[in-house]
Amino acid sequence: MTLEKRFQSIELRTNGRRLEGYAALFGTEARIGGGTIETIAAGAFTSTLRERGDILALVDHDPSRVLGRTRSGTLRLSEDTRGLCFDLDVPDTQAGRDILALAARGDLGGMSFGFSARDEFNDGTRRELRAVDLYEISIVAAFPAYEGTVINARAQEVPNSNWQHISRTLRILELQQ
Numbered sequence: 601m602t603l604e605k606r607f608q609s610i611e612l613r614t615n616g617r618r619l620e621g622y623a624a625l626f627g628t629e630a631r632i633g634g635g636t637i638e639t640i641a642a643g644a645f646t647s648t649l650r651e652r653g654d655i656l657a658l659v660d661h662d663p664s665r666v667l668g669r670t671r672s673g674t675l676r677l678s679e680d681t682r683g684l685c686f687d688l689d690v691p692d693t694q695a696g697r698d699i700l701a702l703a704a705r706g707d708l709g710g711m712s713f714g715f716s717a718r719d720e721f722n723d724g725t726r727r728e729l730r731a732v733d734l735y736e737i738s739i740v741a742a743f744p745a746y747e748g749t750v751i752n753a754r755a756q757e758v759p760n761s762n763w764q765h766i767s768r769t770l771r772i773l774e775l776q777q
Contacts, residue, residue, distance in 0.1 A: 617690045619703065623711045623737040625683035638727040645684050647718070648734040649677055656736040657688050661714060665695040667739070677737070684713070686737055699739055712738040 626642045648655075657675045659665035668674035668688045676687040690696040702708050719731035 617692070617696070617700065618688065619690055619699070619739070620687045621685070621711070622683045623677075623686050623713050626681075628683075632727070636722075636725060636727050638729065640683070640732075641728050641730045642681065643679065644729050644732050645677070645679050645734055647731055648715075649679065652734065655734055657686070658736050658738045659695050659699060660740050661712065661736065661738045667691060667696060667699065675737075677734075684734075684737075702741070708739060708741065710740050712740045714738070 624640055624645070626640050626644070628639065630638050632638045652670075654669055654671040655675065655677060656663070656666055656670075657668040659667060667690060670677060674689040674691070678685045690700055699708070713734060714736045715729075715732040715734050717729055717731075718733050719729075721728040721730065
């Protein structure tokens with residue numbers, strides 16, 4: 601099995617110690633290795649959200665920097681017509697405080713998710729992820745792949761403002777076996 605990771609651009613909003621937004625967007629193109637254009641089909645996360653007992657929220661895919669998990673209820677994931685939504689209660693840990701500080705400054709680079717493909721279409725130039733096994737989502741410091749993925753972050757001191765829009769097209773693909 602190959603574990604793949606995808607990085608996304610973000611729009612950031614915090615509300616106290618919560619981050620919310622999109623970890624993946626449906627129908628958004630990303631260029632992956634070899635010039636392949638990849639998209640995620642609507643509903644690609646449905647089965648894994650229903651079946652998987654625990655999905656983690658991490659910092660930079662680092663399992664020693666857990667921010668939350670679905671099993672404890674500190675990470676909530678769902679799909680809507682736009683993509684994979686997340687709502688995260690950020691812990692009062694060093695990693696959590698760092699993420700909130702970076703979010704408030706608009707310095708975070710994107711969202712990422714670690715998955716393996718369950719069902720896909722691939723003709724060599726285009727790849728569509730139709731169903732995936734999702735293991736984790738990560739808040740990353742830099743280099744998202746998919747345009748438009750959002751983290752909604754709003755600082756308590758400035759309610760409903762400071763929307764940060766970050767668009768980057770650089771995509772990093774990491775493979776682990």
